[in-house]
Amino acid sequence: LFGLRRDTDILSRAARSAYLNPLTLPDTYRGTPAEAIAALRAGIQRAERRIAEYRASIEHLREMRIHHLRHLLWRVRASHTLADTIARYGRLRYTYLVSGWVPTALVPRLQDSVSRVSDQVVIEVGSPRDVGVEGADVPVALNNPPFLRAFQGLVTNYGQPRYGELDPTPVLALTFPLVFGIMFGDVGHGVVLALIGLLVTSRRVRFLRGLASLGPILVACGAAAVIFGFLYGSIFGYEDVLTAIWLRPLEDVMDILIYTIVIGVVLLSIGILYSIANAALDKEWGEMLFGRNGVAGLIFYWSLVGLAVGIFAQKSPISTDVLFGLAAVSGVAVAFSELLVRVLERRSPMIEGSLGTYLMQAFFELFETVISLLSNTLSYVRMGAFAVAHGGLSLVVFILADIFSPEHGLVYWVIVALGNLFVIGFEGLIVGIQTLRLEYYEFFSKFFSGTGLRHHPLTLIAREEE
Structure with a gap:
């Protein structure tokens, strides 16, 4: 606001009425x-x-x-x-009583370290059974080789193994890349994925350091994709450069779907075998023999698979009558597993509630088992579906490149390069999620409880880490 000095009061009131705050210039500076x-x-x-x-x-x-x-x-x-x-x-006055959990392999090291510090220490070593602690309350410290540590992270992300339960890390390290490779089979895409994994593992790129633990998984999945790329005869989406050693998903759709069902049957069978082993380790003999994921459940599953093969393939190495008999006997064992377990363990009463209620419960137990096995098996069809989709998406990239550059000029190769990067990034992420889903919800659900306690050792931070 500008005005004469004599109008200062008028201008000030007008400014305040308009909610303007005056800004006074400091008197420190002189001149222009x-x-x-x-x-x-x-x-x-x-x-x-x-x-x-x-x-x-x-x-x-x-x-x-x-x-x-x-x-x-x-x-x-x-x-x-x-x-x-x-x-x-x-x-006490001069004595401390310290108790804790130590991995068995580290007990000698602990004893040696403590004895070197003081000779006035008494160390008593006992097993969980000696101190009256149940297996579920015993902490677990996984100790896998370095090349399995990344897959160990996937296991602990699902849950911690219970004390005495088999660690699924080794089998996951085999099945995870296998399932991923089937869905993402391409030599070029696999090489790029493996190189990204090596780059992430090296920690040379600052913004990728947080993903360093995933590096070995990317390398393993990339290597599996390369292997299946040779089996499919595919490199960067090109299907006419390499000779397919096995089959071409886009041309042999039914074959790849059938093969993935077979692979699913094998993986689910491995999961049930793991469940049987865990039950044996826990000395749960009834569950091991008659449970849904026990010996009876495995025989029932294999019998149903054999009957399905006989129906659709019109031939079976085992007689249909034998398969029906095995399915009937094992199915009854699964349906009445609770009763059989009580008989085996000599518990009473053998049946809780009325007989009619129990028979209805047994029927639904068997029905749920059949539905569960069927849905688990058919879930692996998605491996074949994604293998076909991978080839189809790569084909779309070349179709778009031909549309925008029929003469195969610079634009053609730019579209091909960007399209392949999109396939590697987007579909690689989707396939990774689907692989994780199959492992967690179809495979792990057969045998892995994930209800264990993680061992948290008493640790002093190393000086050099500070």
């Missing part, structure tokens, strides 16, 4: 606006020089004190950990 701006810039430069000097001084002080400060920080954290731990255990 240009001179004031120059003075401000000079002041800013002086302040920046002082800031640079302070930063240099701080950096020099940091270099001088960094090791000492790190050592102090380590001592503080270590002392806090020890004090918190000591407060959790019993204490």
Whole structure:
């Protein structure tokens, strides 16, 4: 606002009525606006020089004190950990009673380390059974080789194995790349995926360091995709460069769907065998023999598969009568598994509730088992479907490239390159999710409880990590 000095009060009231706040210019600067701006810039430069000097001084002080400060920080954290731990255990006047869990393989190392610190320590080692702790309450420390650690992360993401339960990491390290490779079979795409995995594992790219644990999985899946790429005769979507060793999903649709069902039967059978082994380790003999995922359940499943093969293929290596008999006997065992377990374990009463209610319950148990086995098996058809979709999506890329550049010029190759990158990124992600789903919901559900407790050891942070 501009006005005469004598109108200052009028202008001030008008500004306040319009909710304008006055801004008073400081009296520090004199002269013209240009001179004031120059003075401000000079002041800013002086302040920046002082800031640079302070930063240099701080950096020099940091270099001088960094090791000492790190050592102090380590001592503080270590002392806090020890004090918190000591407060959790019993204490007499001169004695502490410390108890905890240690992996069996590390017991000698613990005894040696403690004995070197003091000779006034008594160490008593016992098994969970000795201290009266059930298997479900015993913590578990997985100890897989380094090349399996990434797949171990997938297992613990689902759940922790119980004490005495088989660790599914080794079998997952085989089945996960297998299932992925079937759905993503292409030599070129597999090589690119494996190279990305190596790059992620190397931790050279800063924004990819958070994915370093997935690097070995990408390498394994890429290698599996390369193998199936040779089997399919596909490289970067080209189907006429390599000779298919096995089949071509786009041309042999029914064959690939049938083969994936067979693979699904094999994987589900492995899952049930794992369940039988876990039941044996837990000494749950009734569940091992008569359970849905026990011996009776496996025979029932194989019998149904044999009958299905006989119906659709019009031939079977085993007589239909034999298969019907096996299915009937094992099906009855599964339906009345609870009763058979009670008989085996000599528990009473053998039947809870009325006989009619129990028979109805047994019928629905068998019906649910049949539906579950059927749905689990058919879920693996998606492997063949995605193998066909992978080839079809690659074909679409070449069709689009031909439409925009029939003469196969620069535009053609740009579209082909971008299309292949899209297939690798987008479909690779979708196939990875589907692979994880098959492993978690179809395979793991047969044998893996995931209800174990993770072992959290008492650990002092290493000094060099500080």
